[in-house]
Structure formats: structure tokens, C-alpha cells
Amino acid sequence: MTLEIVTIRIGVESDIPRVRQVADLIARSLGRDRFAHTRLVTAVLEIARNALQYAGGGQAKFSVAQERGKAILTVRIIDQGAGIDDRDAARDSRRDRGMASGGLGLGLSGVKRLADRFDITSSQEGTRVDLGFFVPVDPDTLADHVAKIDRELVALSAVDPVAELARQNRELAEAMAERELLIDEIHHRTGNNLALIASFIQMSSRTAQLPETKQAMAELEARVHAVARVHQELQRSHRADRVDLIPLLENVARHAKDAFSTDARNIAIDVDGAPAMVASNTAIDLGLITGELITNSFKHAFRDRREGKITIRFAQIDERDRTSGWRLTVGDDGAGFTGAERPERPESLGWRMIRAMSARHGGTIATDGSAGFVTTLTFPPELVVAGD
Template identity: 55%
Template sequence: MSITTVRIGSEADIVRVRQVAATLTRAFGLEKFAHTRAVTACLELARNALQYAGGGRIAFGAVEGRNHLMLTVSVRDQGPGIKDVERLLSGRAVHGTDGGLGGRGMGLGLRGVKRLAQEFDLVTGPEGTKIDIAFAAPNSPGTLAETVEAATDALMKLGKADPAAELAQQNQQLAEALAERELLINEVHHRTGNNLALILGLIQMSRRSAKEPETGRILAELEGRVHAVAKVHEELQKADNVDRLLIIPFLKKVASHGREAFSSEAQDIDIHVEGDDIWLHSAAAVDIGLIVGELITNAFKHAFAGRTSGRIAVSFRHEENPEKGDDHTAFCLIVADNGHGLPEDAGRPERSNSLGWRMIRAMTARHDGTIETDGSNGFRTVIHLGHGIAAD
């Protein structure tokens, strides 16, 4: 059963689509989260039609589903069609192979809409594209005819509404949506923290009860890796901005945990951390914490055999490349020990195929970094990282 149609020819029409979609989802009794999903999907399809096909139209309707009513949305355009639809929807599209619509363009939007809607159907060709989606309305206030009538009345009131009042209502809804989103995110972070703590507890219990030294060593290494991630999560929760982290205090906690995990009564290893107080993106902080954890683990395993004491120094500093200018400022991470070092005929450890060094190489490469090692006087690892890791 048809309800209304909106022509899409300009940005002003996108605003109208949002108003109509929001009004209809409320009339159909969609709860806040479902309401947001439906409005987001409608806006994405409308913008795609305008951007890639020069315009089109979006029709809203209703049908009776198996157990509840369905709000239907149909978007049609007369554009050139979409190439490689299956690749786009599966996420396998490659830049430059889909007429400019993949990668960060239409592919991401269409995949998102497909996930948001309960039903999704797409037909495309040289004469245009038609996309049909639908959203379940389990809390609809009445029968199909009654709900459509209520939705039509709501649309009529929308047409007569004061623009200022409509804007105020939209702002209020946005504020409520943001508050609800913050609560959901906080709940997710809380559960993530609990899960990480549980995993750490299980690893620690297993390590303490391990009978074979090799098993205990492997579990200690695993504990260090999980602990680094857990500490990043904990620090981000304390920070005002959850997308950045002050690196030196964080590395001190990683080092402290490494010392607690590997030191013993027979061997006391001191770990000193220094450097510049720099705010890094959280993803970069996670990787650097894991790198430092791996290098500290390697030092405990290999550097101090037969010794009762030793020292590991960790440094993270800002450095500049004067030849390339301020845009190429970068950072230097150094982890060095005063242990046995490497024999002259030893291979280059940074090329090792061990899990730890593979992780270090992968995380360094992720941030445009390079690795240098020196085993002539103790063992020293120097990692230069690109400027993109900084949050400021």
C-alpha cells in the first residue's frame, strides 16, 4: 500500500527524505534504535541516487508481513547503473574497478544499507537502478489500513509544521540519540573490560598451575600481550577523548606488568621508561604497547641468562627530519638491554620468523616504520615511526 513519494533532485530533497522517513518510522511504532537504522538507510540511498545518478525518487509504502507490518522503501533512478554489484555488496570491490563507486563510495553505503534493513533487493542496469528495502514494525499501532492512515495524517501535519519547531524537535531527537548512543558505548566498553579481565585471570591461573616451564613461559608471553590491550582499554576509558592516549604513562604500565610477570627471586631486572609526553591515536598506542611488550619479553628470555640482575631501557621520543620539513616529523622508539647481546655470527633477529618478531614487523609497517637492531653491546632495537600516529 503506497503512502508517499519524494522526488530527489537536490540537497534540499535529502532533508525532506529525512523528515518523511523519521515521521513514518514513528507512525509505524519503530523503537529508537530501529528508527535510527531505518532513517539512516533511507538517507544513504537518497544520497547515492543524487550523487551517482543525478537524482531519482523514493517511494514509501506498507505491506503485511508474516507476523507484523513492514515499512517499505523503494528508490529508483535513471543513472548508468552499478557495476560489479556482487563485489560491492560482498566488500570485495577494488579501487578503480567499479566505475568510481567502490572503496569509499557507494559500495560502503550499499553494504551498510543491506545490513540495516530486514529486506534488501537490488536490480541495476544501463537504464537505471531500483533498490527495495523494508523494515519490520512489530509495534505498529493498528492494522495495515489504520497504520497507513495514521502515517498519512502525520505527514499532513509535517507539511503544516513550523520550520523552527521542526528544527527544535530534530535537535532534541539528535540529543536523545547521542545520549542513548553514549550509554550503549559505555555498556560495550564495560563488558569489554570485564571480558579482558576474565581472560587475564584465566591465563594467570593456568600459568601458576603449569607444570612444564615451557608452558609457563608461553602463557606468560600471552598474558603480556593481552595485558597490553587491556591497559589501553582501561586508559582510554579514563581519558576525556577515547581516541587518543598519552604514551609514556601507558608504556610505564606495560613495562611494570612485564617486570611482574617475568622477574623472580633469583633474578631482578629493572625496567626504566622515559620520553616525551605525546598523545597518540589509540590504535597506534595498542601496537606500540604490544611491540614494547614483545621486546621486553625477548629480553627476559635471552639477555640475562645466568645473571641475577639486569636493566632494560625504553624510550619514546619525537624526532624531526629537517630534510623533509615539519610535515615529516616522526617518532623513535628504543628498547635496549645491558644483557649478553648477540654473537658475531648471529643472524638479524628482526628477520626472524618467530611469532613475536612477525608481530613487531607487521605493527611497525602499519605505521610507516622501520626497524634497526644492534647486538654488539647488549641488545638494542630502534624503531622509527611515521608522523601519522600522533593524535595532535
């Protein structure tokens, strides 16, 4: 059984603070913790503002129900706009427009991540978005909670709206600050764990007797280091979701050189490229790909040679066209490859990783073994995140 709580009209800009007040009151009354509370209010505000800005208004209906033995708060936001013809395209354009207009800029995909339940129905007659949030109350007591919320909503009407909004803003800011501290702590612990794993690998490598074992340990250490470096960059960055790629690749190259160079062999590694901010998961994959290709060069390209060079470059395919894709090139001046089989097709773990991670970002792979060995990975334009 569904119990209706309240319906808020969304017709003018001043209705948005009212939606926020009601969402805040209901979230607190139903016992959502501070972080979950912030997620709920943020998601409701984003959809409510979209309804006002892009459809001319609508209404937000709050209700509670029981779902699989749990209590759930549902917020249904309805508008009578022109609808969404292409949901994916609309999601991206709404995000862009929201950011440009000073809104939250989450887009539908961002709201979907905040809510426990998300559903959208759209036609030429309008759009309906249903947001669901589980609440930590006994489902059998929902009627009592709704009655309590009704009384609080009546009392809310007598509260100074400016003071109430100030209180809500203060609580939301405190919640976001707690979230940032939690994220920092997670990054810190993750970095410590990765450093500990790398230390264990180094200890095992020093006690290994077989050259094959030492080689495998060095490769594993390089992979762990590539991931650890991304976490270090994230901790230093003012953004928690982007990494400056070129410094990351330089560090991966430096570590690989330290791991594989010996007194009898000195291989130079040169890293070059355009400044590029990429998403953190993209940075991890590109760092691992680069580390694997450097490892392959050290293993196969410079046998019986004391010196050599590995070159790494990341740049746009057409530097005059900002809409062109991106190219990551890792090459060496070693022995090259003259076999009939395509060198990028081996079923080794390293090449399987390279192919899988490249495909994850829409990349293609090409190799040339005629003069040294060069691997070129081509990616679509959206690989690099636009700057602020």
C-alpha cells in the same frame, strides 16, 4: 516490486530539515528501533547535506521493496554536480570539509557503516548514492505501510516545523545517550572479563612447576594486560576511539617489569616520547608489540646479569617536519645478537605477531644487535590521529 513513497527536492538550506523530518517519520512508521532509527536519519542527512554543499542540490527519493524475504527502505540521493573523480580521495576530503563547515563530518565511509546497503555511482553528470535499511515489517504489508506513511506526510505539512524539529532533536539526543550508556557497559564488561582472564593466568602461574610454564604464563599475562590497559584508557578518555599512547606504553612497561623482575635481577625500563593520540585498535597493536619486545629482552638480553636497562621511545622521524612518519624504538643494553640470520625473522609466535601487527599499520621493522639489541618500527604519518 518497488513502491515509491516520496521525493524531496534539495535546493536550499531549508530543505535539509524537511529531509530530516521525512526520514524521521518514515523510520518511525516502519518500526526501526531507536538506535537503528538514529543511524538511518544520520546517514540520510549526511548525504543530503553533501549534495547541497558540494553539488548545488539534488533530490532524495524514498521507496520500499522486498529483498530476500525482507522489507527494505531505500533512499536514493541524486545530484547533478561534477562527480567524484577519485572516490577514496573524495571520501576523505568530504569528511574534512564536513567537519570544517560544522556538518556531521561522517564522510562516505562513515555513511557506509551506518547503512545496511550502500552504493555510489558518479560521473561528470553527477552522483547517485543508494542507501538501504532493512525494516522490521512483513514484506506483504508494504503497500499498507506506504499508504499509512502517505497520510502521515500529509498531516506533517500542518505541523509547526520548529516544534517538530525540536521533538526530533530530543529523540535523537535520547537515542545517542542510550548508545553511550551501551558503549560504557560494553567497555565495563570487557574490562571485567579481561581482568578475570588475567587472574586465571596468575593463579595457573603460581601453581606451575616448570620454569618454562611460568615463563609462558608471564608472557600471556603481559599480552592480556596490554589489551586490558587500552580498554581502561578508553573508559577514562572523553573520546571512545582514541588513546594517549605514551601513558599506555608506560603502563605496559611497568607491568612487564613487575611480571619478569626477580630479587636476583633488576631491569630498569625507561619510556619517552612525544604526546600522541592514536586509534584504539592501533593502541592495542602498539601495546602488544612493545610488550613482546620487552619480553624478548627479559628472556634473552640479560642472562647472567643482575642489572640492565630497556629503553622505549616513540617520536616523529623528523621532529621539525610534522608530515614525517613515526618511529617506535625498543632497545636494551644486553648481550646483543651476532648470528647470521636476521633476528626479526624467527617464526616464534611473538615475532609473527610483531610482523603482522606492524604490517597492519603500514610499518616496517629493522633490528640492530651490535650494541645490545634495538628494534625500530617505522610507521606512516597517519598512524597518529590529529588532535581536536
